[in-house]
Structure formats: structure tokens, C-alpha cells
Amino acid sequence: MSSRIEFRTNSALLHPIKIIATNSASVIFTGLNSSRFLYIVDIYNYIPETDATRLYLRTSTDGVSFDSGASDYVYISEGLGTSTSTTKRTATASFIELNTFTAGTSSNEAFDFTIKLFDPSDANLKNILGITTGRSSSAEHIASWLGGARKATSAVTAIQFLSSSGNINGEFVLRGYLS
Amino acid sequence: MSASIFPINTFIKGNPFKWKEGTVSSAASLIIKDIPLDASLVKFVFTDNRGTDNGRIMQMRVSSNNGASFDASSGNYSYAIRFLWESTFADGNDFSSGATQTLPSTGTSGTGANQKYTNIINFISPGNNKFTKYAASAFGLTSGGVHIFTYGGGIRKTASQVNAVQVFYNVGSISSLTYKVYLVRI
Numbered sequence: 001m002s003s004r005i006e007f008r009t010n011s012a013l014l015h016p017i018k019i020i021a022t023n024s025a026s027v028i029f030t031g032l033n034s035s036r037f038l039y040i041v042d043i044y045n046y047i048p049e050t051d052a053t054r055l056y057l058r059t060s061t062d063g064v065s066f067d068s069g070a071s072d073y074v075y076i077s078e079g080l081g082t083s084t085s086t087t088k089r090t091a092t093a094s095f096i097e098l099n100t101f102t103a104g105t106s107s108n109e110a111f112d113f114t115i116k117l118f119d120p121s122d123a124n125l126k127n128i129l130g131i132t133t134g135r136s137s138s139a140e141h142i143a144s145w146l147g148g149a150r151k152a153t154s155a156v157t158a159i160q161f162l163s164s165s166g167n168i169n170g171e172f173v174l175r176g177y178l179s
Numbered sequence: 180m181s182a183s184i185f186p187i188n189t190f191i192k193g194n195p196f197k198w199k200e201g202t203v204s205s206a207a208s209l210i211i212k213d214i215p216l217d218a219s220l221v222k223f224v225f226t227d228n229r230g231t232d233n234g235r236i237m238q239m240r241v242s243s244n245n246g247a248s249f250d251a252s253s254g255n256y257s258y259a260i261r262f263l264w265e266s267t268f269a270d271g272n273d274f275s276s277g278a279t280q281t282l283p284s285t286g287t288s289g290t291g292a293n294q295k296y297t298n299i300i301n302f303i304s305p306g307n308n309k310f311t312k313y314a315a316s317a318f319g320l321t322s323g324g325v326h327i328f329t330y331g332g333g334i335r336k337t338a339s340q341v342n343a344v345q346v347f348y349n350v351g352s353i354s355s356l357t358y359k360v361y362l363v364r365i
Contacts, residue, residue, distance in 0.1 A: 037197075037224060037226075037359045038224050038299075038359075074265055074326045076263045076264070076265055076318075076326065076327075076328040077263075077328075078261070078263055078270075087263065087270070089263065089264070089265050089266060090265070090266070091265045091266060091325075091326060116299065118224070118226050118297040119226050119357070122226060122227065122357070123227075124226060124227055124293065124295055124297075125293050125295075125320065127226075127297040127318045127319065128318070129297075129299065129316050129317075129318055129328075129330075145261075145316070145328075145330050146328070147263075147316070147317070147318035147326075147327075147328025147329075147330075148318065148328075149318060149326065153293070177195055177197070177224065177359070177361055178197045178359075179200075179359070
């Protein structure tokens with residue numbers, strides 16, 4: 001089952017909103033609109049249900065269905081670990097892969113993310129930037145950097161986080177920088 | 180249950196406050212002046228960013244006299260920017276220890292469809308009388324039609340405050356740019 005919450009931008013308040021995912025199929029934030037120029041999602045202590053998996057991001061223009069076409073997304077990431085380094089890149093993806101290194105389920109294996117989504121309502125491609133730190137499924141301490149985009153100009157109104165396999169755990173906080 | 184609530188864009192210590200905003204169209208540069216010297220973080224967020232000329236790079240300079248002049252001497256700036264392509268091209272680093280300007284990104288702007296950038300540039304405590312440091316990241320579609328992701332930072336190598344920033348393209352003008360500047364004060 002997915003965890004879903006609406007970002008209430010018409011309330012004249014500037015609250016961040018939080019979802020605590022506990023073995024959730026996905027986390028969904030709806031209600032994104034032109035009232036915010038920059039949305040930031042901080043994800044604390046992300047732990048997948050399934051070992052050696054990756055956290056994906058997808059976008060939606062209606063808050064109901066999330067774009068998952070084979071070439072909907074592009075992403076580029078680079079990660080540095082205490083013993084290895086790696087890059088991930090593709091311009092033909094059905095998701096944006098947020099962690100360059102795989103997330104694990106063993107003790108102390110968890111990731112923190114900061115994901116930034118630029119103006120979701122403008123007429124440009126929907127670019128994102130991100131940073132990840134933590135301990136990978138190989139018990140390696142890592143940091144990684146990410147850029148990507150939903151390759152369409154339609155207004156994005158919702159975003160979804162889900163795992164490449166299994167459910168997800170963690171604290172997802174969405175905040176918006178005022179337009 | 181209680182919650183801390185406050186009206187939109189009210190200044191609260193430690194929270195980002197939208198300080199300036201605007202759009203640029205066919206202008207030689209964007210100049211942001213009057214940067215408060217008590218800001219602990221000044222965050223520039225750009226969207227819809229491209230130059231008038233194909234294949235050009237955005238550059239940046241800073242000022243200590245509120246934009247009356249911008250530092251442009253050899254050796255004023257050091258920077259290190261990492262760039263990664265979506266495919267086919269070689270990744271690399273662009274760096275200098277003695278430049279007349281610095282870089283928020285290394286990607287070339289294009290005039291084709293969607294060949295634009297989004298940028299975040301964070302200046303940390305620009306009011307300090309220390310070397311001024313910034314961190315920057317960007318993502319966009321280059322003039323070659325390939326996406327690029329860049330991240331890095333730089334230093335203005337003069338121990339004085341910065342109260343104005345100028346961005347421009349190395350050739351030509353800014354064709355379009357939407358910007359917001361957020362401040363965090365502690």
C-alpha cells in the first residue's frame with residue numbers, strides 16, 4: 001500500500017509535510033503547483049525491504065498515474081565510496097534512479113537523500129538534482145550526486161518514490177521554496 | 180497538538196526567505212545587488228536559463244562595492260566543476276586557480292528546443308571578510324542535444340565581503356532566465 005499526502009499550498013502556510021513509510025509500496029506527494037519554485041524532499045534513514053535495491057522517482061501530471069514510459073526520464077549520477085566509485089547514466093529510463101549505490105538491509109545500512117525539483121509548473125523539462133549519503137548494501141560508506149529530468153514540459157503535480165524491488169521504509173519530508 | 184505556523188514569506192530566523200525574483204530576456208547580464216551582509220546563506224535558483232548564442236557557457240563574477248564594479252582580474256577566482264554526460268561523451272573536470280571569472284556550470288547553452296539549464300548556486304556567509312565561497316549544481320540539455328549534470332564550487336580569492344553577484348554568458352547575452360534569490364539568516 002502506498003503512503004500519500006497532499007501538499008496544501010493554498011493554506012497560506014509554509015509547512016513542510018512528512019510521511020513516515022513503514023514497509024510502504026511507495027510514497028506519494030500530491031498537490032505540487034506553481035506556488036513553489038523549488039521543492040525539496042529530504043529522506044531520512046531510507047531502508048528498503050529488499051536488500052541491494054534502488055530508490056526510484058517518478059512524476060505525475062494528474063496525481064493518479066505516474067509516468068513510466070521507457071524513455072520518460074534521463075538521469076546521471078556519480079558516487080564515491082570508501083573503496084569504490086561508480087557512475088550511472090541513461091537517457092531512456094522509466095524512472096529516475098536516486099541512489100548510485102544500492103541500499104541495504106543489514107545493520108546500519110541506510111541512506112539519506114536530498115532531492116530538489118525545480119518549478120514543476122513551468123514550460124521547461126522537469127529537472128531534478130540530488131545528493132545521497134549513507135552506508136550501502138556492500139557496507140561501504142558513500143556519497144553520490146545526481147542530476148536528472150522528466151523529459152516532458154507538462155506541469156508535474158505529484159511525485160512518487162518506490163523501490164526497484166519490495167517495499168520501502170524511511171521518513172520523507174517535503175518542503176517548498178516560495179515562487 | 181500544536182504546530183509552528185507562519186504566513187507565507189515572513190522572515191523567520193533559519194528559514195529560507197524569498198528576497199528577490201525576476202526574469203531576464205535578452206540582457207547582457209543579471210546583476211543582483213544589495214545582498215544583506217548578515218545572510219548566512221544566499222541561494223540563487225535559476226530556471227529557463229539559456230544564452231542567445233549557441234554553445235556558450237554561463238560565467239559569474241562578484242563585487243564588494245555593490246555592483247559598481249565586478250572583480251575581473253587574472254587570479255581573482257578559483258573553481259572546480261565536475262561534469263557528467265548522459266552518454267557517449269567523456270566526463271571531466273573544469274578547474275582553474277587563477278581565472279578572471281568563475282563558473283556556476285560548464286554546460287553549453289543551446290538555442291534548440293529545451294536546450295536550457297536549471298541551476299542552484301549557494302553562497303555561504305558572503306558578508307564575511309574572508310575568501311568568498313560558493314557551491315553550485317546544474318542540470319540541462321546542452322547545445323549538442325545531450326543532457327549534462329554538473330556540480331562543484333569556487334572561491335573569490337579576496338578577503339572581503341560580497342554584496343553583488345553578476346552572471347552572464349561568455350559570448351552573447353542571456354536569452355531567458357527566471358530567478359529567485361532566497362536568504363537564510365540565523
